[in-house]
Amino acid sequence: MMIVRPSEARGHANHGWLDSHHTFSFADYYAPDFMGFRALRVINEDRITAGEGFGMHPHRDMEIITYPLSGAVAHRDSTGGEGLLRAGEVQRMTAGTGVLHSEMNGADEELHLLQIWLLPSRRGLKPGYEQKSFPESERQGRWRVVASPDARDGSLTVNQDVLLHSTLLGKGEQAEYTLAPDRHAWLQLARGRGTLDGVELKAGDGVAVSQESRLVLTASEPVEALLFDLA
Template identity: 65%
Template sequence: MLYLRTAESRGHADHGWLDTHHTFSFADYYDPSFMGFRSLRVINDDWVAPRRGFGTHPHRDMEIITYVLDGQVEHRDSMGTHGVIGPGEVQRMTAGTGVRHSEQNTSDEPLRLLQIWILPERPGLEPSYEQKRFAPEERQGRFRLLASPDGREGAVTVHQDVALYGTLLGTGDEARFTLAPGRHAWLQVARGSGTFNGVRVKEGDGVAVSEEQALTLIAETPLEALLFDLA
């Protein structure tokens, strides 16, 4: 069973410096039908103006993943971590018992990123940070593991029964994935268009998957997407 969450149906807010679309309920956008999917709580598609960003603010008891599409974001936090994240890099921050951080676009170019929140396996985890780069050729034509509970295959470690995969497809290319019995999936199309098990998808669309095993994503135009394998 597949359910298409179209880009147009998402929540939207334009703050001038930040143009953002919310796949699930977030901040002032509330839809009781879209509070998340399984342990996946937030997917925000953020466009941040040059030399602007999110000032220092707190988080707790959340696994936060940042996936940059264009530009770069500078991260600083109360753990003393400082990092710059660009396209092809994945940042994971465990907020746990509490952390404060800022995210700034320090360049003269626009920044686009996907901000992802996942509910942790339990509250009160020790805050931590991780950042890794995945070269385009690693994701080309297949679903490449980016985050998992055990950090296998060089993925970042997320404290929940979730595996996150990324793919880059050229026109006409396809990527296949087999979902284990009893598992669920969410596909998020970052850019491009194609079909997902026969369902037409485009930039900003999401697809919830249950009671399916064989998944096939075919690109009609160059396509970038994330796939969440969820308990």
């Protein structure tokens, strides 16, 4: 069973410096049928103008993954984590018992990113920060795990039973994924256009998947996509 969440159906907020689309309910946007999916709580697609961003603000009891599509994020948090995050790199921050952080546009161009929140496996975790690079060569034409509960294959460690994969596909390329019994998936098409098991998708679309085993993503134009394998 697959349920498509069309890009144009997402919540939208334009604050001038920030243009944001919300796949699930977030802030003032409320969609009772899309409060999240399994442990996945937030996917926001943000575009932030140069010189702007989110100043220091608090979070707690959430696993936050930042995935830049273009531009650079200047990150700083109260755990001592600090750095510049560019496309091809992924960051995980465990908010746990409480953390302050800021995310600013760190370049002289528009910043385009996905901000992802996952409910943690338990509350009250020690706050933490981690960032890693995943070169295009490791993601081209295949699913590359970028976050997992056991840091498999050099991925980020996330405190939840989820495997997050990323792929880049050229026109006509396919990436196949086998979903184990009793597992669920969310596919987010970040860029491009293609099909998932024959269902047409465009940039910004998401798909909730349950009771399926074999998923085949085919690119009709160059694609960047994320796949969440969830309990």
